[in-house]
Amino acid sequence: MSAGAALVQQEGGATPDPQPAAPDRTLAPFGRRLATVTRNESIGAYRLLWAADPEAPAPRAGQFAMIAAAERWGGGAGERPYLPRAFSIALTSPAGETAFLLEDVGPGTHRLCELSEGDRLWVLGPLGRGFSDPPLHGRRTILVGGGIGIAALTLLVQAREPLSARGESPPQGTGGSPQPSTPGASGLPAGGERRCEALTVLAGFRSGAHAQGASLLGAASIATDDGSVGHAGRVTDLLHAELARGTDAVVRACGPPAMLEAVRSICERERVPAELALEASMACGFGACYGCVVPRRGGGYLRVCVDGPVVDAAELASVPGGGGQ
Amino acid sequence: MSAGAALVQQEGGATPDPQPAAPDRTLAPFGRRLATVTRNESIGAYRLLWAADPEAPAPRAGQFAMIAAAERWGGGAGERPYLPRAFSIALTSPAGETAFLLEDVGPGTHRLCELSEGDRLWVLGPLGRGFSDPPLHGRRTILVGGGIGIAALTLLVQAREPLSARGESPPQGTGGSPQPSTPGASGLPAGGERRCEALTVLAGFRSGAHAQGASLLGAASIATDDGSVGHAGRVTDLLHAELARGTDAVVRACGPPAMLEAVRSICERERVPAELALEASMACGFGACYGCVVPRRGGGYLRVCVDGPVVDAAELASVPGGGGQ
Amino acid sequence: MSVELCGMQLAHPVINGSGTFDAIAAERVFGTELIELFPFSAYVSKTITLRAREGNPPPRLWEAPAGLINSIGLPNRGLDAYLAEDLPRLARLPVPLITNVMGSTAEELAELAGACETRPQIAAIELNVSCPNVKTGLDIGSDPEQLHGVTRAVRRRTGKPLIVKLTPNAADVPACAQAAQDGGADAVSLINTLRAAALRPGDRRPWLGGGTGGLSGPAIRAVALAQVAAVAARVSIPIVGMGGIQCAEHAREMIAAGADIVAVGTESFRDPTVAAQIAAQLREPVASP
Amino acid sequence: MSVELCGMQLAHPVINGSGTFDAIAAERVFGTELIELFPFSAYVSKTITLRAREGNPPPRLWEAPAGLINSIGLPNRGLDAYLAEDLPRLARLPVPLITNVMGSTAEELAELAGACETRPQIAAIELNVSCPNVKTGLDIGSDPEQLHGVTRAVRRRTGKPLIVKLTPNAADVPACAQAAQDGGADAVSLINTLRAAALRPGDRRPWLGGGTGGLSGPAIRAVALAQVAAVAARVSIPIVGMGGIQCAEHAREMIAAGADIVAVGTESFRDPTVAAQIAAQLREPVASP
Ligand SMILES: Cc1cc2nc3c(=O)[nH]c(=O)nc-3n(C[C@H](O)[C@H](O)[C@H](O)COP(=O)(O)OP(=O)(O)OC[C@H]3O[C@@H](n4cnc5c(N)ncnc54)[C@H](O)[C@@H]3O)c2cc1C
Ligand SMILES: Cc1cc2nc3c(=O)[nH]c(=O)nc-3n(C[C@H](O)[C@H](O)[C@H](O)COP(=O)(O)OP(=O)(O)OC[C@H]3O[C@@H](n4cnc5c(N)ncnc54)[C@H](O)[C@@H]3O)c2cc1C
Ligand SMILES: Cc1cc2nc3c(=O)[nH]c(=O)nc-3n(C[C@H](O)[C@H](O)[C@H](O)COP(=O)(O)O)c2cc1C
Ligand SMILES: Cc1cc2nc3c(=O)[nH]c(=O)nc-3n(C[C@H](O)[C@H](O)[C@H](O)COP(=O)(O)O)c2cc1C
Ligand code: FES
């Protein structure tokens, strides 16, 4: 028995495949890496944390990493954090940096948000299934992001429309307000104007401070709950309008459960293929603990960390926590 | 029954004593206080951490406080610290600052050593029994400090010989080397020269970097294990020499167990009264947990936090961990 | 926020865990402020035994991840000195006094309870049954049958409210609670510390002078919540819930799990007035549920 | 540093805790590097039951102070699918394979063991006896008598090394270890998770889909050390020690307490190669003792 034999190889296969085919993901090096924070930037309500992680393989859009501060991971609210936390790989730079977009919602994100240049970070990844590539059926692509969920979509935008952020310098809009395109007369955007190589980007936020995160998305149509930026209402309003222009589209979405569930059911109704990037509490991120499950359509569970986070909408009867079913 | 009645009052006492007499200690306000770090200075191998703690009552020399960083107390080596740590109140300033002299020996002291201006600190104290005052029998006083143990003695030096440190500015010698008095021709100091108002200060350190801590002790005679500063040898060599000049003295000592035990047995032999400031692991610092005990001469235990840390040497048969008995 | 426990009227639902607050020592440290601002709504004494005990040899403490291991060994001056010297002092506290007693046989426990019975200063008796049985080496309290017998023996000797402090080191804590209730207990309290060990860095021999110790603090809170919930599902008498409580939210959780009142132990070491702060916050209305 | 456990030759003394490492999923994530750098010296499968189980409804995880509460509910595809599909894949791992099985009766367990007996790829069997007895609701493994019977029934069906994984939720863990030894076990492993609960922030109803869960990680290490030491004082068969091990020093402590080899569970979630690092450090000479 050779130590290099692949477990996923079929029984009886003659020559083991040295690297199992992984069309849906970039494989992670086995073991966590010590990365060094290079910058921690404020983007409205979020932080963009850049770390030098030169050994990181190029991730597929939608993949994530498990992250922990190397020092003082613990001792926060409720004597936590203890486990690493999952974050979408938001951006990468040719200089070997990786960026994570963070929202401070608890002891783990709080600790990460306070890191500064020179602090060290444990990084395991890239993990999970990313967005499929090339897009299905040659249809035009609509990205739908909600809040911090935009972090799962930024690499898709980058791939089509490289941001200045891809180089050495941080993305524009840091600290300032984003420059969302002006909505059309209807209050909804004239979708065509937003597209760049058949990529339409829609993003919804709670407030103007959160909407500044859209600076990572290039030319995006914005909706805010409070109407402070772009369309006053939901990002699904923008999606409705966009699909009204034609359903020859594929949707890729990430955001809070209620938004994802709305996107799922709209796409189901309109028969538009959709990929959803899910969230779940995770302990390991690599399929070991069985803690991150969501119900699969037809019974059983998916592990979000290995069977997702990006799943075909058809795999779910509803998005858990999304108020569906 | 009045809520203000004193528990320590004798049964049947007619009028309760509103504040029980506490000749051996300053009482602590009931409850920990949030102090703000004002400076964190390096003194050779030690750090001197100053915090603004305006409500702190003036401590008696030898008293201590229980300290914890208000943020991120935890998540260090071994998922610690969790409990606060005991530190001698090393200095106070008229501006309402308290200073602690720290040696980084584990997760708690490590965290405290990295605090900087503006960080917050939980402080409970002053706690414990301090050095007696006035000194016994009008004898001349010899202070014997070993390593970080000098922190328990600095207020005694200050009381006799106010350091510039007592004012707004930090003590001299910060970062630089201390100015220990030159030892006499014998290699041992000519004790009389070190005295100031009948106070003789002897201090022993592992190395020159540690000996810089003596800058807090004014004119002190130094011994170092490696001979890099002052007498090459033990501080008890200096004590022997000093007592050879006459045993009309009282000794007050704080340092590692082996040193304290040596001081104790020398004083016992020479019939010199001695007060020893002890150390013990503590959970509470105010007599609640019964965790900090040392055997009392004649049986039973003393709680170092309430019956000490300063004890009359006669209360002990030996200093625990000091290799005696 | 005033609550009733077994007929005792308490100003709020936060008391101390036995052995985690020494009011007499605390007054030496804090003066009369301790009494003016007394944080607990009842004062539970440390465990009292028939004869004086010096406790275990040091070291007695070991800091664990989010917890404390202690091997104190129940030092106390014995029943007679407690009644003669401590009780008159403790009686001046502005709250009801609960005396915690331990013995290794039903007879010893009954004798302790009988002595407390005659003292009006004692509002209630708490039975510490975590003491190892001299024959089996196991806690008396881990065996429902033994616990039932012990509780009955004590019940016969006292009309005062009787709280049985359960041991958490049992396979079936609810069955133990049931046995206490059937034996005549007016309430149960839980959890005591989990049996734990610590080794000395370097030679890895037992660190604690007493060999093993008991784990308390945040590390055990989730275990305490589970045991309180299981006991609440089984018995009808009131429950004093404790184990790792650090703040009002933890107290609310313990109450949601089934506790009638809560006790704070180790957290008082970090902050001796925390019980008062918790009590104050419990008085405030909560947004949810 | 090579060690022998019940006749299995292991390259080093660090294996995984059952249910805390899925080698098949890990290869999807890490590729063949997983196999080249396989961190454990034996691979313990997650618990296999006769019939497939989907596991508990989510949420299944709750982060505790220095610990993790899980309520996974033993999802597995059942014995037949395990033998037919997983075993051939797992057999390609460069280490001996230990199959962990659970049943709620002696008959079920014996059937599971009998099926494993015929498979040469399986080097040893581990019995998970933390399963609640359907009648009493208590763990089968917490009652020495039941445990003895179950172990004997399994022993009759297999000549392979038999490891009994004890439950920590027992009054007398050493008595359980003794019962396993007397029933014919070749080794015992401990500790499994401590019964624990978590409440949902806000409404304070049970957070975990499975109601209660089990606590693992650094929070339980001191409890594990105490149980391992107590068991080592009682039985002569080898001990697999686990519970909160994070580094080589913790492994050394567990071994000093009486374990022959150690297992790493929750810490692998934070660092999937930690077992290999521990093994490497255990090879280095130590200054003390
Ligand atoms: C694939 C994936 C990608 C992600 N990408 C991003 C990203 O790019 N940027 C980003 O900001 N976030 C991202 N997240 C979410 C992020 O992982 C969480 O916000 C983070 O884990 C929160 O940790 P915390 O300690 O700050 O908060 P927590 O205290 O852990 O709270 C977060 C939520 O967890 C629950 N919770 C509360 N207490 C506990 C407890 N004790 N145990 C378990 N759950 C508890 C509550 O529901 C709470 O709202 C992603 C998550 C996944 C799964
Ligand atoms: C009255 C008093 C006054 C003091 N004054 C000063 C002072 O002015 N300056 C100063 O620097 N120090 C002072 N100390 C000592 C100081 O309290 C300790 O150095 C400090 O508590 C160490 O904490 P730590 O977390 O850094 O190290 P720890 O890791 O706690 O290690 C310190 C020692 O504790 C033991 N230990 C190791 N692990 C554990 C554990 N898990 N649980 C329990 N014990 C363990 C070991 O013996 C170790 O050497 C004083 C102590 C007392 C009692
Ligand atoms: C130092 C210490 C001493 C204790 N002494 C006793 C005691 O004498 N009697 C008793 O019944 N419980 C004793 N306990 C247990 C506590 O009362 C309480 O049950 C336990 O610590 C759990 O609560 P906590 O996590 O809030 O500390 C002691 C606990 C500690 C930490
Ligand atoms: C997520 C998770 C799943 C587990 N699943 C199993 C299991 O299937 N069978 C089993 O015997 N033990 C299981 N355990 C217990 C572990 O094997 C181990 O006994 C326990 O976690 C203590 O070790 P640790 O603190 O190193 O994690 C599981 C533990 C965790 C955290
Ligand atoms: S997070 Fe552990 S299996 Fe998904």
Ligand code: FES
């Ligand atoms: S430290 Fe608690 S009694 Fe002294």
